[in-house]
Amino acid sequence: MFAIEFDVSPVRQALRVLRRRLDDHVERAVRRIGRDLRDEARASHAYRDRTGRLTASTRAEAPTGSFLRDTLEGGVRATAPYARYVEEGTTRSAAYQFLGTAWVLRREESEARVADALEAAVHDAGLR
Secondary structure (H helix, E strand, O other): OOOOOOOOHHHHHHHHHHHHHHHHHHHHHHHHHHHHHHHHHHHOOOOOOOOOHHHHHEEEEEEEOOOOOOOOEEEEEEOOOOHHHHHHOOOOOOOOOHHHHHHHHHHHHHHHHHHHHHHHHHHHOOOO
């Protein structure tokens, strides 16, 4: 009989590190994506912002939850009371989708940022 034994403890340790790094790196990516979307929504909107309140109310939300628990969330929100009417329109007014447009313009960059975060976590764990 022939047998080969090997020590898997370095792999186990690397996987433990990977778990921590995944949460850290992906949370940072989500935080950065939120800021990027906020900046894009503020810069490229098509509505006429007479008072500056709507643009100023557009903010990135701090990420909450955990990537590993599949509860990580982040985003951008405009808190002006009339923001929804501008974004979605009404029966009397056209929609000026400033948040939706920001996502369309930054989607590929956002996806690349998450992919880079995953790659960085794998690298930090010593698995690449």
